[in-house]
Amino acid sequence: MxxxxxxxxxxxxxxxxxxxxxxxxxxxxxxxxxxxxxxxxxxxxxxxxxxxxxxxxxxxxxxxxxxxxxxxxxxxxxxxxxxxxxLSSDQPELCYGCHDKTKFTKKTVHAAIGMGCTACHNPHSSKNAKLLKAEPPELCYNCHDKKQFEGKDVHPPVAGGMCTSCHSPHSSDAGKLLLSDPPGLCFNCHDKGEFSRKNVHMPVAGGMCLSCHKPHASDHTALLMKDPYSLCLECHGNVRKTPHAVVGFSSAGHPLGEPKKRKKEVEDPLRPGKKFYCGSCHNPHSSDSVRLFRYKASSPFDLCVRCHKM
Ligand code: HEC
Ligand code: HEC
Ligand code: HEC
Ligand code: HEC
Ligand code: HEC
Ligand code: HEC
Ligand code: HEC
Ligand code: HEC
Ligand code: HEC
Ligand code: HEC
Ligand code: HEC
Incomplete structure (x- = not known):
């Protein structure tokens, strides 16, 4: 002392x-x-x-x-x-005098850098970490329309303002300034096991998470591009042309969860609170059973008895 x-x-x-x-x-x-x-x-x-x-x-x-x-x-x-x-030189060259230029000149460069590093940073001092003029997401909303990130269902990292958990603010070797391309990006936070069981749905196997999901926000459940029933039919229109799943019982086939006008939606008996639709019987990602059945079943009948006493 x-x-x-x-x-x-x-x-x-x-x-x-x-x-x-x-x-x-x-x-x-x-x-x-x-x-x-x-x-x-x-x-x-x-x-x-x-x-x-x-x-x-x-x-x-x-x-x-x-x-x-x-x-x-x-x-x-x-x-x-x-x-x-x-200034000794124009931006961004001024800043490259001390900061490694290669970090800012990868394959995809943020157009904001063309407006100068000081579009986002104060060159002298700031109340925010990393000398930022504002913290994300407000910083980003200065130039990007906030509406794109709002909806009935908002992806938790977006709701939390963690834009930089997926994007580099500067430049990146992946598209759209992403830290890595999907599906790798998604597996940073989501358990890969859910997507790599014995039978993998073809678009999932192709890494096309974004053919079904929006990355930021959506008005549909599970960040989907559209209501789940219509989404499945987009690639499986022929499912409605022949009786589905219950050929022996009914010429109409099993109800598939088609949205019914002015009637109450049918609930999935095994997943209270969720609508009954294709995804009640099939897992949209992957499954250990044939036909992507959501539940362990070696035949369609094994599946039926999950919901019906027969
Ligand atoms: C005696 C007070 C005083 C001192 C000392 C002083 N400045 Fe300034 N400076 C000012 C004032 C007042 C202005 C605003 C008027 C103007 O634009 O010149 C200013 C403006 C500036 C600007 C903005 C110029 C522009 O084009 O907008 C810069 C950059 C600057 N000062 C840098 C410096 C640097 C670097 C030093 C030290 C080498 C320094 N100043 C020392 C008073 C001072
Ligand atoms: C004369 C050298 C020099 C120049 C020029 C320079 N910087 Fe820096 N900067 C540093 C040093 C040293 C650090 C601390 C080590 C590091 O983070 O790389 C730093 C750190 C930073 C940080 C991180 C601050 C933190 O709190 O973590 C930011 C952001 C930054 N600089 C932005 C800029 C911008 C924008 C420019 C151009 C307007 C610029 N720098 C120009 C030397 C410089
Ligand atoms: C669109 C806004 C934006 C622009 C433009 C921008 N930055 Fe940044 N910068 C950020 C954000 C946001 C962070 C914080 C990243 C994080 O926390 O993961 C950051 C972090 C940094 C850091 C700290 C080290 C790091 O990489 O995390 C440095 C140094 C830096 N920026 C320098 C620069 C320089 C130099 C330029 C111009 C070539 C620049 N920035 C342009 C938003 C921007
Ligand atoms: C890392 C580089 C860097 C250093 C070091 C630096 N400045 Fe600056 N300064 C800038 C840049 C870049 C701008 C232009 C900001 C803009 O266009 O938004 C600027 C702008 C200014 C301005 C104009 C007012 C403003 O805020 O835009 C003044 C005054 C100034 N600097 C004074 C100083 C003084 C005094 C020092 C030393 C204490 C200093 N600067 C050190 C990069 C620097
Ligand atoms: C100073 C304005 C500005 C700020 C602040 C800003 N951006 Fe941008 N950003 C742009 C412009 C301009 C474009 C190119 C036009 C467009 O796509 O809107 C762009 C494009 C993008 C793209 C698409 C890149 C591509 O290759 O298609 C992403 C992703 C992005 N910004 C993320 C962010 C994030 C995350 C933040 C906050 C950390 C942010 N931006 C802050 C101006 C800005
Ligand atoms: C979970 C990861 C993730 C988070 C968090 C995230 N994004 Fe994105 N963002 C993506 C993906 C993936 C794409 C590419 C979408 C595509 O290719 O269709 C994208 C695309 C974009 C684009 C380009 C839009 C276009 O249509 O080309 C902008 C701008 C953008 N993001 C800004 C932001 C901002 C701002 C935030 C924070 C509020 C944010 N992102 C948070 C994953 C994310
Ligand atoms: C930074 C971490 C992070 C990344 C990266 C990420 N997510 Fe998420 N995501 C979460 C969290 C946290 C949740 C909420 C908990 C959960 O459902 O696992 C979530 C939930 C979801 C949900 C369910 C939303 C709902 O309302 O039910 C979907 C769908 C989703 N993510 C898709 C994706 C896709 C597609 C990608 C890649 C483009 C991705 N996520 C990348 C963190 C992340
Ligand atoms: C063929 C369309 C489709 C593809 C491709 C797809 N998903 Fe999904 N995903 C869905 C549907 C539909 C749901 C809602 C399931 C339900 O009914 O609960 C969902 C739900 C989710 C959820 C919420 C948790 C859960 O399992 O219910 C996450 C997280 C998720 N998907 C991530 C991803 C990721 C990561 C990828 C890429 C590896 C991906 N999805 C590819 C259709 C798809
Ligand atoms: C982007 C297009 C696309 C979307 C959207 C899509 N699928 Fe598929 N699905 C395919 C392709 C491609 C195959 C493989 C070829 C085939 O069997 O038609 C396939 C195969 C299947 C199979 C058969 C798997 C097997 O092993 O026989 C089922 C079951 C299935 N999808 C269910 C769904 C469900 C449920 C949804 C909605 C959540 C959905 N699909 C949405 C493209 C899609
Ligand atoms: C009640 C449960 C159930 C529902 C709901 C359901 N399926 Fe199926 N699905 C089955 C069964 C059982 C089979 C296997 C039929 C067989 O192999 O004989 C099957 C097979 C399939 C196949 C592969 C064979 C084929 O017919 O092409 C696809 C693709 C498929 N379903 C898509 C869908 C789509 C899309 C929806 C929603 C529009 C849907 N399923 C709704 C139970 C269901
Ligand atoms: C995930 C739960 C679930 C599974 C698995 C399931 N069903 Fe159903 N089933 C339902 C629900 C819910 C309804 C009532 C749908 C409605 O009212 O729209 C229904 C209705 C029916 C009906 C009455 C159809 C009608 O037009 O009223 C028959 C028959 C039927 N299921 C047979 C089967 C057969 C056969 C299987 C196996 C291939 C099967 N179900 C698998 C949930 C299931």
């Missing part, structure tokens, strides 16, 4: 140091030289730039590192180059 006396002493020394700096500063300003003095000098009038919680470490290298074209001997300042704000 430092004694009170020493602490008092060091306070005085600090005060003396500042006094000395300011004196030598005004002295060297008059002479118009000394890089060290210029650095202190800038903050005397521009103090508020470095005041926020998160400070860019580049500031400690001196303002002229980025503003080499500012001659601050007078106010308003003289500019010694033609770059706005007397």
């Amino acid at each position: 430092m004694s009170a006396a020493i602490m008092e002493h060091s306070k005085i020394s600090v005060r003396r140091f500042f006094l000395f700096s300011i004196l030598s500063l005004s002295f060297s300003l008059a002479g118009g030289f000394s890089a060290f003095a210029e650095e202190i000098n800038c903050l005397m009038c521009h103090e508020q730039l470095a005041k926020e919680k998160v400070v860019h470490p580049a500031l400690s290298m001196g303002c002229p590192t980025c503003h080499s074209g500012i001659d601050a001997a007078d106010v308003p300042h003289k500019k010694t180059n033609n770059v706005p704000k007397g």
Whole structure:
């Protein structure tokens, strides 16, 4: 522990140091030289730039590192180059002077970078982490229509504003700035086992999660592109042409959960709260049973008795 006396002493020394700096500063300003003095000098009038919680470490290298074209001997300042704000070079090249350019120039580059890194970052200091002007998702909504991310069913990472759990804000080797292409992206958070049982539904095997799901939000259950019955029929229209599942019993076939006008929806007897439809008998992703049956069944009959006493 430092004694009170020493602490008092060091306070005085600090005060003396500042006094000395300011004196030598005004002295060297008059002479118009000394890089060290210029650095202190800038903050005397521009103090508020470095005041926020998160400070860019580049500031400690001196303002002229980025503003080499500012001659601050007078106010308003003289500019010694033609770059706005007397910057050493235009963005993003200015920033690439210290930040690895390859991270920002992968296959897909965010168009926002063309508007300058400072479209999203404050170059001096910020109240937000990573010097951001606002936290995602608000940052993103400055330029992207918020409506695309709203609906009756919102993907939890989107609802939580975690845009960067799927997208790079800068550039990426995958499409749409994704951290990786689906289905790999989805398996970062969803158990792959659900999608890789013995029999895999063809579009799932092809990694086409987005042929059925929206990534952000939807007005349909389970983020689906449309109501689930119509979704299945989009690729299986012929299922309605012949009696389905109950050939021996009925010429009409089994009810399939087609939306009935002005009637109450039929509920899935095994999944209370969910509508009865194709997905009540079939797993849309994968299954250990034939015909993608949702339940363990080695024949259609094994399946029937799950819901019917026969
Ligand atoms: C990492 C590079 C960098 C450093 C270091 C830097 N600046 Fe800047 N400064 C910028 C950029 C880039 C802009 C333009 C911001 C914009 O266009 O939105 C800017 C703009 C400014 C402006 C114009 C007002 C504003 O906020 O846009 C002032 C004043 C300024 N800087 C002063 C300083 C001072 C004083 C220092 C040292 C404490 C400093 N800068 C250090 C990059 C830097
Ligand atoms: C005596 C006070 C004072 C000092 C010292 C000072 N500035 Fe300024 N600076 C100002 C004022 C006032 C303005 C706004 C008027 C103007 O645009 O010149 C300004 C504007 C600026 C701008 C914006 C120019 C533009 O084109 O919009 C930059 C960049 C800047 N200062 C950088 C610096 C840097 C770098 C230093 C240190 C080398 C510095 N200033 C030192 C007072 C000061
Ligand atoms: C003179 C060198 C230099 C320049 C030029 C520079 N930076 Fe930095 N920047 C650094 C250093 C050093 C760090 C800390 C180490 C790191 O994160 O890479 C940093 C960190 C950052 C961070 C992370 C801050 C944090 O809290 O994690 C951001 C964001 C950033 N810089 C943005 C920019 C932008 C935008 C520009 C261009 C306007 C720029 N930098 C130009 C040196 C620089
Ligand atoms: C569209 C907004 C946006 C633009 C434009 C942008 N950034 Fe970022 N940047 C972000 C976000 C958001 C993060 C935080 C990422 C995270 O937390 O995963 C970030 C993080 C960073 C970091 C911290 C290290 C890292 O990768 O997480 C640096 C350094 C950085 N940006 C530099 C830059 C530079 C340099 C440019 C211009 C070439 C730039 N940024 C342009 C949004 C942007
Ligand atoms: C300064 C404006 C701006 C901000 C802020 C911004 N974007 Fe963008 N973004 C654009 C523009 C412009 C495009 C290209 C046109 C379009 O697709 O709307 C784009 C395109 C995209 C694309 C599609 C890329 C492609 O290859 O098709 C994604 C994904 C994206 N942005 C994500 C984000 C995320 C995530 C954030 C927040 C971290 C964000 N954006 C913040 C301006 C911005
Ligand atoms: C769970 C992962 C995930 C999250 C979280 C996520 N996205 Fe996306 N985003 C995607 C996928 C996948 C695509 C590609 C869709 C496609 O190709 O049809 C996409 C596409 C986009 C596009 C391009 C739209 C288009 O039609 O081309 C933008 C812009 C975008 N996302 C912004 C955001 C923003 C902003 C957030 C946060 C509010 C966000 N994303 C959160 C996965 C995600
Ligand atoms: C960053 C983590 C993350 C990523 C990446 C992710 N998800 Fe999710 N997703 C979740 C969480 C958390 C839930 C809610 C819990 C659950 O159902 O597992 C969820 C739920 C879902 C749901 C059910 C929504 C509902 O309302 O029932 C679907 C469908 C879904 N995700 C599809 C996808 C698809 C498709 C991808 C890839 C494009 C993907 N997810 C990538 C985190 C993620
Ligand atoms: C053929 C269309 C289709 C494809 C392709 C598809 N899904 Fe689904 N998914 C559905 C349907 C339909 C549901 C709703 C199931 C129900 O009735 O509960 C669903 C539900 C989900 C759920 C919610 C939890 C669950 O199992 O019910 C997640 C998570 C999910 N899908 C992720 C994915 C991922 C990841 C991929 C790609 C690997 C994918 N889906 C591919 C149709 C599809
Ligand atoms: C994007 C197109 C597409 C969508 C949407 C789609 N399927 Fe398929 N499905 C296929 C393809 C392709 C096959 C393999 C060829 C075939 O048997 O017709 C298949 C096969 C099947 C099979 C037979 C599997 C076997 O092993 O015999 C069932 C059962 C099935 N799908 C159920 C569904 C259900 C339930 C839905 C709605 C949740 C659905 N499909 C939505 C493309 C699709
Ligand atoms: C009551 C349960 C049940 C419902 C509901 C159901 N199926 Fe089936 N599905 C079956 C059974 C059982 C078989 C196996 C028939 C056989 O092999 O004799 C089958 C077979 C299939 C097959 C593969 C053979 C073929 O007929 O092409 C596809 C594809 C299929 N169903 C799609 C669908 C779609 C799409 C829906 C919704 C429109 C749906 N199923 C609704 C039970 C059902
Ligand atoms: C996931 C549960 C479930 C499975 C599995 C199931 N059913 Fe059904 N079944 C229903 C429901 C619910 C209804 C009533 C549907 C309605 O009212 O629209 C129904 C109705 C019926 C009907 C009466 C049809 C009518 O027109 O009223 C018959 C017959 C039938 N099922 C036979 C079968 C046979 C045979 C199987 C096996 C191939 C089978 N079911 C598998 C849930 C199931």
